[in-house]
Structure formats: C-alpha cells, structure tokens
Amino acid sequence: MLGFKYTITDSEGIHARPAGMLVKQAAGYKSDIKIAKGEKSADAKRIFGVMGLGTKAGEEITVTADGEDEETAVSELEVFFKENL
Amino acid sequence: MITITGKSVFGGVSIGRLSFYKRKQRVIKRTHVDDVEAECTRFQEAKTTAAGQLKELYEKALADVGEANAMIFEIHQMMLEDLDYIESVENIIRTQEVNAEFAVAATADNFAQMFTAMDDAYMQGRAADVKDVSERVLNILCGVDEGIKQTEEPSIIAADDLAPSETVQLDKSKVLGFATMYGSANSHTAILARTMNIPAIIGLGEELSDKLDGQMAVIDGFTGSLYIDPDEETLALMQEKRREDLEQRALLEQLKGKENVTKSGQKINIYANIGNISDVGAVLKNDAGGIGLFRSEFLYLENNTFPDEEQQFAVYRQAAENMAGRKVIIRTLDIGADKQADYFGLDKEENPALGYRAIRICLTRTNIFKTQLRALYRAAVFGNISIMFPMIISMKEIEKIKEIIAEVQGELKAEGIPFREDVELGVMIETPASVMISRELAREVDFFSVGTNDLTQYTLAIDRQNSKLDAFYDPHHPAILAMIKMAAENAHAEGKWIGICGELGADLELTEEFLKMGLDELSVSPAMVLPLRKKIRECE
Numbered sequence: 001m002l003g004f005k006y007t008i009t010d011s012e013g014i015h016a017r018p019a020g021m022l023v024k025q026a027a028g029y030k031s032d033i034k035i036a037k038g039e040k041s042a043d044a045k046r047i048f049g050v051m052g053l054g055t056k057a058g059e060e061i062t063v064t065a066d067g068e069d070e071e072t073a074v075s076e077l078e079v080f081f082k083e084n085l
Numbered sequence: 086m087i088t089i090t091g092k093s094v095f096g097g098v099s100i101g102r103l104s105f106y107k108r109k110q111r112v113i114k115r116t117h118v119d120d121v122e123a124e125c126t127r128f129q130e131a132k133t134t135a136a137g138q139l140k141e142l143y144e145k146a147l148a149d150v151g152e153a154n155a156m157i158f159e160i161h162q163m164m165l166e167d168l169d170y171i172e173s174v175e176n177i178i179r180t181q182e183v184n185a186e187f188a189v190a191a192t193a194d195n196f197a198q199m200f201t202a203m204d205d206a207y208m209q210g211r212a213a214d215v216k217d218v219s220e221r222v223l224n225i226l227c228g229v230d231e232g233i234k235q236t237e238e239p240s241i242i243a244a245d246d247l248a249p250s251e252t253v254q255l256d257k258s259k260v261l262g263f264a265t266m267y268g269s270a271n272s273h274t275a276i277l278a279r280t281m282n283i284p285a286i287i288g289l290g291e292e293l294s295d296k297l298d299g300q301m302a303v304i305d306g307f308t309g310s311l312y313i314d315p316d317e318e319t320l321a322l323m324q325e326k327r328r329e330d331l332e333q334r335a336l337l338e339q340l341k342g343k344e345n346v347t348k349s350g351q352k353i354n355i356y357a358n359i360g361n362i363s364d365v366g367a368v369l370k371n372d373a374g375g376i377g378l379f380r381s382e383f384l385y386l387e388n389n390t391f392p393d394e395e396q397q398f399a400v401y402r403q404a405a406e407n408m409a410g411r412k413v414i415i416r417t418l419d420i421g422a423d424k425q426a427d428y429f430g431l432d433k434e435e436n437p438a439l440g441y442r443a444i445r446i447c448l449t450r451t452n453i454f455k456t457q458l459r460a461l462y463r464a465a466v467f468g469n470i471s472i473m474f475p476m477i478i479s480m481k482e483i484e485k486i487k488e489i490i491a492e493v494q495g496e497l498k499a500e501g502i503p504f505r506e507d508v509e510l511g512v513m514i515e516t517p518a519s520v521m522i523s524r525e526l527a528r529e530v531d532f533f534s535v536g537t538n539d540l541t542q543y544t545l546a547i548d549r550q551n552s553k554l555d556a557f558y559d560p561h562h563p564a565i566l567a568m569i570k571m572a573a574e575n576a577h578a579e580g581k582w583i584g585i586c587g588e589l590g591a592d593l594e595l596t597e598e599f600l601k602m603g604l605d606e607l608s609v610s611p612a613m614v615l616p617l618r619k620k621i622r623e624c625e
Contacts, residue, residue: 015207016214016390020160047163048170048196051211054203 002074003064006081013056018084023047025080031067033077086316087297091264091289092555093309094275098327099262099284100320103313104240105298106247111227115187124178128185131225132171136162138221157389161218170196186226193219201430206450207391213428214389235259241302243293257283262304264311266293268552282367282612286311288552337615340622341372347624351600355617356412356608358586361387362400365407367611372618375412377534377608378473378586379404381457382420390428391453397460405468412469414534414586414608416513417457419443419475423550438548443476448485458493465505473511473534478518483529486510514572515539515587523572527579533572534608537587541565560589566598573602584608593620600624 008014014022026033026044033044037059042049044063055061063081065073118124143158164170170192177188197212223229235242241262263278263285278285284306293311303312303323307330312319346352356377357368368376384392384400404413420426421442434440447454461472474486490510497504512519512526515536519526523533537560542549544565547558569585576583584606589595591609596617599607609617 012207012393013205016160016211017156020156020163023163043168046167046169047160048167048199051208052199052203054205054208056205 001064001066002070003062004074004078005060005062006078006085007060008055008057008085010085011057013059014050014053014085016051019047019050021084022050022080025077026073029065029067029069029073031065031070031073033073034064034066036062036064086319087292087313089289089292089311089313091286091309091311092552093306094285094287095279095283095306097262097282097284097304097306097330098323099241099304099306100323100327101261101302102236102238102240103243103264103297103300103302104236105295106242106244107295111223111229113186113190113223113227114184116184117182118178118184119182121179121182124183124185124188125175127226128174128178128189128222131185131222132165134225135218135221136165139165139218157214161214161221164215164218165222186223189219189222189226206430206452209428209430211390211428212430216427217389241304243295243297262306263287264289264293264302264304266290279610279612337619340615340618343618343622345374345618345621347600347621349625351624353600353604353621354584354606355614355621356414356584356586356606357611357614358608359611362403364611365404369407371611371614373611373614375414375469376404376408377412377414377584377606379413379415380419381415382418382424385418385420385426385429386424388426388428391456394456394460394463397457398463401461401464401470402467405464405470408468410469412471414471414473414511415461416473416475417444417461418447418453421446438542438550444474444482444486445476447474448482448489451489454489455493458490459497459504462490462493462497462504462506462508463502465508466503470505471509471511471532473513473532475513475536476515476539477512477526478516480522480525480529483512483526487529513539513586514568514583516543517568520568520572523575524578527576527581530581532581533576533583534606535569535572535583535585535587535589537565537569537585537589540568540587541589544568560592561595565589566595569599569604570602573604577603582606591617593617596620597624 010018023045035042035044035050035053037053037055040053042053044050063077139158139162143155147155173192173195174188177183177191178185193216196215200212200215201209203209235256239259239261241264242260243264246265246267260283262283265287266289268275268287275285275287284304286304286306286309289311297313300313301315303315303320305323315323344352345355354374356375357371357373358378359365359368359376360380360383384397401415420429421431421440422437425431431441461470464470477483494504494506509531511532511534512530513536514520514523514533538549541560545558545562547554573583582605584604585599586608590607591613593616607617
C-alpha cells in the first residue's frame with residue numbers, strides 16, 4: 001500500500017465538480033483507492049463517500065492506493081490533486 | 086368558441102394552439118413484494134433508463150452551456166451509479182420486501198439528509214442533487230413523464246400557475262403567449278412575460294382546463310380575453326388587431342437613436358431591466374441607454390447549485406462588454422419570498438415577504454455574498470458596472486456591506502487578481518424605512534433606485550402574490566408618490582442621482598409626475614423603452 005498527504009487549496013474544498021473528476025480518475029485504477037480525513041475515510045470510487053467527507057480548503061487528507069497498479073495510481077493522483085484541488 | 090376573461094399582464098395579440106404545462110404528479114406508496122429479485126431488476130432497469138436520459142442531458146448541456154456547467158449531469162450519473170446508493174436501494178427492497186419506488190424514495194431521503202446535516206452551506210445544497218436524481222428514477226418507475234414538454238410548433242403555454250424558474254426554463258422561441266388559471270399581475274412570472282414581450286393573461290380561473298389542450302386559441306392582451314376555438318369573425322378581428330399592434334411597434338422603432346428629452350428640454354435616462362444575460366440583446370435592440378436593473382438571482386434560480394465565482398464573473402463580464410461602456414447596474418442576490426431555489430435550503434416561513442431574503446441572506450451567509458462581490462469587482466474591469474443592494478432598511482447594513490467589500494478587495498489584492506476599486510454603489514429604495522432614512526443613506530452611497538413593486542407592497546401592506554387583493558392594490562396611491570418624492574429630494578440634496586427600476590417606471594400616466602420630481606433615470610422592461618421615450622418627447 002502506498003499513499004501521500006495533501007492539503008486542499010481550492011477555496012471551495014472538494015465540491016461536486018472536482019469530486020466527480022476524482023471519482024472518474026480513481027475508477028480508472030484496479031487498486032483500492034481511499035481518502036481519509038481525520039477519523040473518516042471514504043472509497044474514492046464512490047461519489048457520495050467522497051462528497052460526504054465534506055473536505056474544505058486548508059484541510060489535510062491522506063490518499064492511499066492498495067493493489068497491483070498502486071504506484072501509477074499514487075503518482076497520477078498526486079498530480080491530479082495539485083492541478084485540481 | 087369559448088371566451089374566458091382574466092387579467093392581462095402584457096398587451097399584444099397572439100394566435101396559436103394551447104399547450105398545457107404538465108407537472109409530475111405521483112404518490113409513493115409502500116407495498117409488499119414477494120419477488121424481491123424481480124423488484125431489484127425493475128430498479129436496475131429504471132436506473133439504466135435514467136442514466137441514458139442524463140447522458141443525453143449532458144450532451145445537450147455541453148453544446149448549450151459548455152463543459153463546466155454540463156458537469157452537473159455527469160455528477161448526477163455518478164450518483165446514480167454509486168455503489169452506496171445502489172446497495173441502499175437493494176438492501177431496502179430485500180430486507181423489507183418492499184417495492185422499488187419506496188426503496189428509492191427512502192434512500193433519497195437518507196442521502197439527502199446526510200448532505201443536509203453537513204456544516205457547509207454548499208454541501209447542504211447537494212441534497213437537491215440527490216433528490217433530483219432520485220426523482221428521475223421514480224418518474225421512470227412510476228411511468229410519469231418529465232415536467233416540461235413543449236410542442237415542436239410555437240404554442241400558447243397554459244398552466245394553473247407558473248413558478249419563475251419554470252418560466253425561465255421554457256424555450257422562449259416556441260412560446261407565443263401565457264394563459265394561467267391563477268397568479269397575480271405583480272408576480273415575477275407576469276414581470277417575465279413583460280420582459281420577454283410575450284402576451285399573457287393570468288387569473289383565467291378553472292374554466293381553463295387541460296381538456297382544452299391542443300385547441301386553437303387567441304390571446305387578446307389588450308382586453309384580457311382568451312378565445313378558444315375562435316369563430317371566423319373573431320379570428321379575422323384578432324388578426325387585424327395583431328397587425329395594427331405590430332405596426333404601432335414598427336412606428337416606435339423610428340424613435341431609436343432619439344434623445345429622451347421633453348419639449349422644454351428636460352432630459353432623463355431610460356435604462357432597461359433584465360433578468361438574464363440573454364436579455365441584453367433586447368436591451369440593445371430597444372435602444373436603452375444602459376441596464377438599470379440586472380436581476381442576478383436568475384443565475385441562482387437556473388442552477389442546481391450555487392453558481393461559482395467564475396460562472397458569475399463570465400456572465401457579468403459579458404453583460405459589461407456587450408453594453409460597451411454603457412451603465413450596467415447589477416443587483417446583488419435577491420432570493421427568498423416568492424423566488425426560491427431548493428439548494429439554498431431556506432426554511433418555510435409564515436411571512437416570507439417580511440422574512441429571510443435578499444441582503445438579509447447575504448449579510449448572514451457571507452460566503453455566498455463574497456463570491457458574488459468578487460465576481461462583480463473583477464468583471465467591473467471590463468465595462469461600466471455599478472452594484473446595487475436590495476431590501477436595505479438601516480445604516481448598519483451599509484456599514485456591514487462596506488466592511489465585506491473591503492475584505493473582498495483586500496483578498497483580491499493579496500491574490501493578485503485584477504479588479505476595479507471605484508465601482509459605483511447604490512441601494513434599492515423599496516422599504517418605507519429606507520425612504521425615511523434616505524438623507525443619511527444618500528451620504529453613504531452613489532445612487533438610489535426605487536423598487537416600486539416592493540415599496541408599494543410594504544407601504545400598502547398588500548401581498549403582491551395574492552390576486553384577491555388586486556382590487557385594493559393602487560399603484561398610484563399618493564403615499565407611494567410621496568415616498569418617491571422624498572427619496573428624490575434627499576438624494577439630490579446630497580448630490581446623488583435617483584431612478585426607478587420598478588414597474589411604476591413604465592407607467593405612462595405617471596411619466597410627467599416623475600419628470601416633475603426631477604428623477605434622473607427610469608429603468609423599464611426593454612419593450613417599454615421606446616413607448617416611454619415617445620411619451621417623454623410629448624411631455625412639456
């Protein structure tokens with residue numbers, strides 16, 4: 001299992017549009033992708049889960065990937081967060 | 086031939102078929118099912134159909150409004166395909182042995198509640214998306230069609246009543262006229278019909294039944310009569326009336342480019358009121374000197390979620406650029422009372438007109454206000470934008486607004502985003518309180534614009550949505566005219582300008598009175614710009 005930490009800079013947090021983009025991105029990997037914020041954790045392939053975290057600007061999340069393509073997943077997702085959130 | 090009489094809200098004649106606006110109607114019942122697997126299959130099939138519809142909507146939106154705005158339909162598709170959502174529906178079906186309709190409705194409620202319980206206004210608004218998606222599935226399960234079905238050929242839209250958001254969603258090129266059973270002459274839908282130049286009759290009563298769907302009809306907006314299945318004589322008469330009306334309008338076209346000046350040389354600005362960026366064309370076509378009222382709430386009403394800064398910025402910038410240096414007065418969000426958007430999550434109120442609306446929402450939910458102000462100050466770089474605040478009753482509100490503006494400007498500066506600092510600020514004079522403190526207000530702002538509809542409603546204590554009160558509603562009441570006069574004197578005493586952007590500004594019987602008061606501007610629906618110019622040029 002691999003992972004990284006990221007602090008959200010988008011002023012609106014993970015709102016609907018980036019949540020949708022993230023789910024789309026995550027769905028492309030075979031690995032399990034999880035996003036954790038504090039105690040809460042969500043499956044990044046499920047939109048209600050991602051939105052349910054209610055992540056706001058300035059909050060730190062941990063993204064993890066577990067599975068055969070975890071390396072690609074983690075490096076690509078890190079780029080995704082930097083570009084979109 | 087059947088003749089029904091109502092109240093006309095826009096003069097003009099239109100001839101065409103009646104097309105009834107149908108709303109979804111269904112009741113979700115909980116019923117026991119034996120074959121739960123068959124029920125799950127029913128849900129899966131409905132889900133597939135819904136996904137197909139959403140895909141089509143997405144593609145249409147992509148072409149019409151661009152990728153950023155179309156994304157919402159893609160998110161709806163994701164919600165529909167979300168495993169948590171599907172598992173919830175199927176679990177309810179299997180464990181409770183109930184019908185798919187009940188399971189979808191229960192799941193929708195649960196998921197919507199999850200969003201409502203979040204501590205962020207934006208996420209709370211997402212409850213509307215869950216409900217929207219679930220409604221779609223429920224309609225398919227129940228075999229109910231979607232609400233708006235417009236016929237291919239242009240028609241007269243008939244309905245019991247129309248919400249402003251419903252009116253907005255219609256394809257206007259296919260609307261010949263409006264005929265409604267209920268409604269009031271001062272409702273926003275009536276105002277919209279006037280803005281769009283569409284003949285409309287309201288309050289036709291229950292004689293206007295949906296059995297008449299598809300019948301030929303004539304709207305005579307001058308008398309308030311609706312003729313259904315007109316005989317040859319009536320039809321010929323109405324065709325002639327329509328021709329005369331169009332001729333009269335063509336005559337008015339000749340007034341384009343002429344000054345708004347009385348015989349004795351008094352000048353006044355005539356601007357136009359708009360409710361949508363697409364109305365800017367009508368403003369230019371009718372030769373208005375500027376936009377005196379841009380109702381920004383339509384950005385919110387047409388959306389399923391709060392319009393973000395970029396989306397608002399693009400619209401304000403476009404208005405400013407299209408008006409090419411002419412004044413564009415944008416009123417900040419005036420939602421609440423009769424204008425509602427589900428995602429705001431506003432509580433039902435006993436007395437909405439006196440309730441949580443307009444600036445009161447902006448000053449308490451400041452994140453919404455700040456997004457709009459940021460977009461406005463940024464767009465002001467591209468033209469002549471002024472900002473106007475609705476429903477003001479106290480100096481404290483002005484103070485608070487100015488504090489928030491200072492914050493917004495500070496943030497934009499820190500972020501290095503270009504904006505214009507010296508945007509003209511004005512207030513709506515639409516409460517008796519604002520009239521009474523107008524001298525103090527005039528010291529703090531650059532201009533006044535009298536919103537006569539609300540000012541009349543609050544001064545006369547008459548609910549403008551209640552058609553029973555139309556008989557008591559006297560827009561020429563001396564109290565109203567005295568209020569406007571007082572505000573004008575106080576504005577001028579402080580060297581500020583004052584205009585009217587309510588319906589009264591277009592009332593040709595009062596034009597002379599307004600000129601006497603020395604008003605600087607009248608802002609009316611685009612279609613009224615030239616008739617008003619004609620009237621002014623005839624005044625002494």
